[in-house]
Amino acid sequence: MKILAPQQIRDLDQYTIQHEPISSIDLMERAAQHVASELMEKFYNKRFCIFVGTGNNGGDGLAVARVLDDFAYTVKVILVKTSVKLSADASINLDRLLKTNPTCLSTVKKIGEVDFGQIKKDAIIVDALFGSGLSRPLEGLYKSVVDAINELPNKVVSIDIPSGLFAEYDKNSAQGNSIIRAHTTLSFQMPKLSFFMPESGCHVGQWHVLDIGLARNFIREQPCSHYVVSKKQIKKLRKKRPLHSHKGNYGHALLIAGSYGKMGASIIASKACLRSGVGLLTAHVPHWGYGIIQSAVPEAMTSIDRSDMFFTEFPDLNTFSAIGIGPGLNKKRNTVLAFETMLDNMNSQALVIDADGLNILSENKHLLGKVPENAILTPHPKEFERLVGVWNNDMDKLSRLKKFCQQYQVFTVLKGAYTVTCTPNGTCYFNTTGNPGMATAGSGDALTGIITGLLAQNYSPEEAAVVGVYLHGKAGDLALKKESTESMTALDIISCLGAAFKKIG
């Protein structure tokens, strides 16, 4: 699913009105019907208190109030209005509401006029103050109202976007901005870019997309560099196995991971790689790790380093279709040298670099130039910061991510609540599977194993990264059915990979 920019969304709105054709007031009505249905389903028989502004987001709120009132819900509407006039469609909806239920509405022009004490604790607050038309941070009356709503214990549902939040904008990170902290956000047609950033996404709560039928052909034709990964897309990318096939058809992966005291990284990455469908796996481990890996992962072959403790050499790379390097490696001088020599000797093998592999790159920046094109780097934010420097805010982080991928022609999987895969041309794919239980030791090693396994099976780097991240998150979500966010371990995630594949279908 595309994540369009605010101006594109406005154009989409206009295009739909002209080409469907549908009048803007009817489009607002359609949007409001969707919101009201969702509210009635989620909050059956609850009372609602709707804060509306003067733009079209407020118009949505007024129309929602009327629909809820038609269904005999108890609704209070608070129109927060400075001296500005209402938008044309908000004004029509105000008249419609006044005709059906004039007593539900109060208009406030000063903060003292809002009687927050009157709002029952179990009422659902609907936030329809500002949507995608926000042009500056909130001030004065609007800021006070938003701050006061955020102090209330009530659940808040935002229409389209939490009021005060920009759809995509650096100012989201400005200290002291007042932004609604929603429990749920019902967003029209597509999520907004700011939902995916830690600094701004924390205001959004659970978000749901309401398909209000905006012109699909227009969406399809829009240039776009931000996408949300969907199950449908992953299903299309999954490679189905023919009946007559053998392990030789599914690639041979090499995992260079683990060192003295960190053999778990090798075990976890190896198990994940095998559970992702690789035909053959060789785990390259230090001499000391031989017995450990052989007994923990009997399915894997081993390549044994001459060093007892660390990675200092590598086997003939031509045997392998994909290589994963980094988990639990350490950064000893000889390890750095071996890594550099390996980069010099890469041919056509697909490559994943994680953990200490990334730390070696950030401490030896000249090696970045040796990373082969289309390699996949899988940093967590701290590792990424070591590679690109400190960012000012999340939008800056995103632009550094794109610049980095374009400069080195690599894919980067930047891990987080919404892990983003950025391609060498700067296109970003946001992943929505996964949960906070996956923030646990070895979780990243598992992802390295999964992506390496997919690469070995001839998934393109883009497919392997996007599918791998999705599967890893999905397996984590399935593991959460048996475990809690606290108790989940990396091996729990791996044990659910089979079920995750089945969920893709």
Ligand SMILES: NC(=O)C1=CN([C@@H]2O[C@H](COP(=O)(O)OP(=O)(O)OC[C@H]3O[C@@H](n4cnc5c(N)ncnc54)[C@H](OP(=O)(O)O)[C@@H]3O)[C@@H](O)[C@H]2O)[C@H](O)CC1
């Ligand atoms: N996408 C669609 O197809 C549909 C969207 N709908 C809804 O419409 C809103 C967007 O509506 P819009 O009227 O463009 O924007 P807002 O409702 O957010 O409000 C804009 C007005 O608010 C003023 N404004 C902006 N920032 C501030 C501020 N910080 N303080 C005070 N006032 C502010 C702005 O004035 P300007 O000075 O910036 O010109 C406008 O007057 C979308 O989010 C959906 O909810 C449709 O209903 C369905 C189709």
Ligand SMILES: [K+]
């Ligand atoms: K809103």
